[in-house]
Amino acid sequence: MALTGRIALVTGGAQGIGRAISEALLREGAKVALVDSNPEVARECRGRLEEAFGVGSSLFFECDVTDWAKLQEVFRKTVKHFGHLDIAINNAGINNEKDWQKTINVNLTSLIKGTYLALEHMSRENGKDGGVIINVSSMAAFMHSPHMPVYTATKYGVLGFTKAMAEASAVGNFGVRINVLCPAYVDTPLLQTIDEEDKMGRYFKYKEELRQSMHTYGILDPSLIADGMMMIIKDGSLNGAVMKITASKGIHFQNDEPMSA
Ligand SMILES: NC(=O)C1=CN([C@@H]2O[C@H](COP(=O)(O)OP(=O)(O)OC[C@H]3O[C@@H](n4cnc5c(N)ncnc54)[C@H](O)[C@@H]3O)[C@@H](O)[C@H]2O)C=CC1
Ligand SMILES: CCCCCC(=O)/C=C/[C@H]1C=CC(=O)[C@@H]1CCCCCCC(=O)O
DSSP, X not given: OOOTTOEEEEETTTSHHHHHHHHHHHHTTOEEEEEESOHHHHHHXXXXXXXXXXXXXXXXXXXXXXXXXXXXXXXXXXXXXXXXXXXXXXOOOOOOSSSXXXXXXXXXXXXXXXXXXXXXXXXXXXXXXXXXXXXXXXXXXXXXXXXXXXXXXXXXXXXXXXXXXXXXXXXXXXOEEEEEEEEOOBSSGGGGGGGOHHHHXXXXXXXXXXXXXXXXXXXXXXXXXXXXXXXXXXXXXXXXXXXXXXXXXXXXXXXXXXXXX
């Protein structure tokens, strides 16, 4: 998919991985709707992006993805403003083992809603022109951590949901490629949560073990994750792909065992 004039929506787009992919998309000539719940972060990001890529290349929506009505409105306003939607990246995510139900609501429930909203505006089922969806899971879906069990559960859920939806899209001829991306540790403010007891809850006492895990496995630059996302967006053959990004192997794919008869 060439990107000039393509329209993308990125949740959690104002910081970290979401900001990295938003900038990469803008550099390639796409237009981006950034959805984020943090007004301060979004304000700083908006200033930088408009300075670099011009006013009008991006839209900013202050929206908590758990607010279903607001998220519906954001998708609707994006399509109304730009005319269509080609790319949706369900990236917003948190790590909060204390308020673990919020973690499920943000990382999994809202991602499911974001996927369905993207299909509403992209799927041939609805007379639209197709597109690509990227859902962000984690290597925690393959190498679970005893220090963040609910975060891990949400990322397992994202992996399974996305693989199933990709197959549904193929069977239903949605015309929408649906893929999942699983990074290892990435150098973003999310990693600071290991030092916050109000986020780690009962697992706060294990923060040194987590820090050791980061040292062992390495910490990736957000730009590498954006590179992986751009590969998925540009390779029209990818549907149901599970992209892993680690320090040891870089960008690579999970090779699924063939389904047993
Ligand atoms: N940083 C890491 O080591 C890894 C992160 N991931 C995943 O990548 C995704 C992005 O994470 P990072 O960029 O690292 O985090 P981050 O915390 O740096 O950025 C996340 C952005 O999402 C926004 N956000 C959070 N909750 C939101 C909500 N309810 N509604 C709207 N926006 C919301 C935040 O305001 C922030 O701008 C998450 O799904 C995370 O689980 C996956 C593997 C590793
Ligand atoms: C601290 C909160 C942010 C968590 C970000 C995240 O998704 C972390 C995932 C890690 C949790 C347990 C793990 O083991 C995950 C990292 C695994 C890295 C695996 C790298 C393997 C390799 O390099 O071959």
